[in-house]
Amino acid sequence: NQVLDIKANQPRAAAMREAAHTRAAAFTWEQISNVLLEKVKFVAQLNGAMPQQAMYDAAQVRDILIVTIVHQPRRLRLPAEPLPLYAPPETLTQAIFDDALNEKYFRQAAAASYYPAIAQFRALLDHGFKFAIGFSASFLEQAQRWDEELLDRFSDLAQHENVELVAVEPTRSVVALWDIHRFVAQMRRAADRMEALFGTRPTIADTTGLVMSDVVYHALDQAGFKASFVDGRSQLLDWRQPTHVYHHDGGQMKLLTRHLNLSEDISARFSDRSWSEWPLLADRYADWLAGNSGQLVVLGWDFETFGERHPVESGIFDFLAALPGEVHKRGLSFVTPSEAVARYGDDSCDLPLPVTVQGLQDAFLGNKAQQTTFQLMMQAYGKALLTGDNALVDISLWLAQLDNLYLLAGNGRAAAESPTAFVPQEWRTLGNEGIAIETHQIYHNFIAALDSCVTPHHPDNMNKKDSQCHEQPNTKDCSLIANEKPTGKIGGRT
Numbered sequence: 001n002q003v004l005d006i007k008a009n010q011p012r013a014a015a016m017r018e019a020a021h022t023r024a025a026a027f028t029w030e031q032i033s034n035v036l037l038e039k040v041k042f043v044a045q046l047n048g049a050m051p052q053q054a055m056y057d058a059a060q061v062r063d064i065l066i067v068t069i070v071h072q073p074r075r076l077r078l079p080a081e082p083l084p085l086y087a088p089p090e091t092l093t094q095a096i097f098d099d100a101l102n103e104k105y106f107r108q109a110a111a112a113s114y115y116p117a118i119a120q121f122r123a124l125l126d127h128g129f130k131f132a133i134g135f136s137a138s139f140l141e142q143a144q145r146w147d148e149e150l151l152d153r154f155s156d157l158a159q160h161e162n163v164e165l166v167a168v169e170p171t172r173s174v175v176a177l178w179d180i181h182r183f184v185a186q187m188r189r190a191a192d193r194m195e196a197l198f199g200t201r202p203t204i205a206d207t208t209g210l211v212m213s214d215v216v217y218h219a220l221d222q223a224g225f226k227a228s229f230v231d232g233r234s235q236l237l238d239w240r241q242p243t244h245v246y247h248h249d250g251g252q253m254k255l256l257t258r259h260l261n262l263s264e265d266i267s268a269r270f271s272d273r274s275w276s277e278w279p280l281l282a283d284r285y286a287d288w289l290a291g292n293s294g295q296l297v298v299l300g301w302d303f304e305t306f307g308e309r310h311p312v313e314s315g316i317f318d319f320l321a322a323l324p325g326e327v328h329k330r331g332l333s334f335v336t337p338s339e340a341v342a343r344y345g346d347d348s349c350d351l352p353l354p355v356t357v358q359g360l361q362d363a364f365l366g367n368k369a370q371q372t373t374f375q376l377m378m379q380a381y382g383k384a385l386l387t388g389d390n391a392l393v394d395i396s397l398w399l400a401q402l403d404n405l406y407l408l409a410g411n412g413r414a415a416a417e418s419p420t421a422f423v424p425q426e427w428r429t430l431g432n433e434g435i436a437i438e439t440h441q442i443y444h445n446f447i448a449a450l451d452s453c454v455t456p457h458h459p460d461n462m463n464k465k466d467s468q469c470h471e472q473p474n475t476k477d478c479s480l481i482a483n484e485k486p487t488g489k490i491g492g493r494t
Contacts, residue, residue, distance in 0.1 A: 061243055063296040063335040063343070064289060064327055065256065066131040067229060069168060069206060070154070070303040072109065072139045073403035075101045078427050080441035083449045089391035092449060096395065096442060101424055106142045110150055113307030118153050120306070120317055122160070129324045130162040130334040133303070134206050137170035137193065138401075158198045164336035165202040167191045167225070172208050173400035176216050178378055184219050186397075204228070204337040208402050209364065210258060210300070212236070214249065214353045221253040227341050229300060232257040237351070243294025245344040246351035254341050254348055258300040262288060267301045271314035282319050286326035295344045296335065364402060369411035369436035373404060376443035380450075387453035399446065404439065411436045 077098040084091060121131070135154070143151040158165055167190040169176070169183070176183040187205060195201040203226040207216065210231040220228050232242030240246075242257040265285070269275045277284075289297050302309070310316040324334070335343065365371055377400040384396035407423055410432045427435050 059293055060290060061292045061294050061297050061332065063333050063340065065296055065298045065335050065337060065340050066301070067134070067166060067206065067256075067258075067298070067337070068131060068301050068303045068305075069134045069136070069166070070114075070139050071136040071168075071172060072102065072106050072142050073172070073401055074138045074398050075105070075424060076404065076439060076442055077101075078430065078435065078438045078442075080438045080445060083445045085449070086452045087449065089389070089395060092392075092446065093395060096446060097398070101426060102142060103146055105424065106146055109304055109308050110147055112311065113304050114150055115153070116312065116317065117303060117306040117320075118157055120320055122157055124321070124324055125157075125160050125162045127324060128162075128328060128334065130164075130336050130339075132164045132166050132204065132337050133158055134166035134168035134202075135194070136168050136172050137190070138172070138398075140193070140197070155198055159200070162334075162336070164204065164338055165194050165198060165200055166204045166206045166229075166337070167194060167202040168206050169208045171397045171400065172402050173397050174208055174211070174374075174377065174402055174405075175381065175397060175400055176207060176211055176219075178381060180215055180219050182397075183216070184223050187220065187223060187225070204256075212255070212353060214355055217248045217251060217253065217255075217353055221251040225253055227254040227256050227337055229256050229258055229298070229337075231300075232260050232298075236353075240349070240351065241294055243292050243297055245295060245340065245348040247348045248351050248353050254345050255351055256298050256337060256340060258298050259292075262297060263299050263301060266299070266319075267305045267309070270305075270316060270319070271310040279315065280319070282322035282326045285319075286323065286330055286332075289327065290330040290332060295347075296340055364405040364409075366409065367411045369408045369440075370405045372440060373408060373436075373443070376440060376447070377404075380443055380447050383447055383450045383454060387450055389453060392450065392453070395446070399443065408432075408436055408439065 074097045077096060081095045083095055087095075121129075140151070143154070157163060167187055169186050170190050170193070171186070173186075175186065191202050203224070205220050205225040205228040207220075207228060210229055212228070212230045217228070230236065237257065242259045244257070246255040246257065247253065248255065265277070265280065265288075269277070270280060272278060306316055306320060327334070365374060377396075380399050381393070381396040384392045387393075403422075410423070423435070430438060
């Protein structure tokens, strides 16, 4: 009936057609996108995934949170050395890791970075500057062996009221991907060590490579950590912004999201003369920080950024000295992680996390050599567990340090394109392919060496005590390396 009425009333029909054309012309793709975003925002607020205030409001960030990690790896001994059969863990450790190389590069970093950067950070702390700091176990052990004075200076820095300690996975390994219980034990061990050394127990976590998943989140939450840092990559955040505090799946622990671009402007690009923004001064960088909307900007830098990755002549220390003043001029403040949680935790937004770990990007698993090493890491760890020997498990955890993946990032690239800043000078004659081959051989040798503790010929080995695993059996076992004459050592190319 309505159709017949309109057909009979031609002026009304003409007016309706005109109104439809006008409405259609105004309904652009931009308008469609805006309507869709408004509906998504409404549903998110209704389900508690977003606070009632608009997530994309124009409010300027109020705070800057800086976290820095002090780390020196346990470098491998390349080329790979044969491993003696039935050797105790101490002997295996000496053959696998290169103490002389570690000491050389530790002392270089201490002179170029640690001492001057400590002095620079310490001078800023009494003027409203705040930051968080964490230490790997390998750095702490090297400092205790080779420079107690440096450790004392770091201790003085870490105990300042404007500095907060962060718990770092001790070996900087990727064990969270294989053994969540071991990972939690490692994080608790890190907190214990920080408390013993510096008198304060950290409640903020920093995972290796900032990896995160549903399981890692809940493990850290159950372990009592108040917050953990994550990398603000689009693969994890999707449409969300890194300038907000998050939580996951009803958990209490907060997620502090590192701003990837603004962090790497300093850590990776600061001294790159081919960068379009070079030279970067503190005032312009502070403008970039202040130009963000949200709650806070989280900046994550390796401590070695200052003086080692970017030498003093790059202006990095002048930049750091000027940054707090420029930040304060723009009405921003520095906060520690705990202060950020206290200020923004009640308004945190839900962040869905994947079942699989996110964080190991192309820099760590981007080529075949890295992927092979990753598989060997898992095999070494699993076989070490079967020995029941804690010392061998400890070696496998050090073999699982992320550095051993990162140092293979140049494999498959032309020499001119290969990142060499972190590759020891002593390795470079091997070339990218040679470094990968020798690295893999270390893992093969270690895995084969574990046969002296786990072998089908000795089913009772699982019940042996640690020290018994390294006793040579009464009968000579020549089957440890197939098709190779028994020499008393393991080291054939596989």
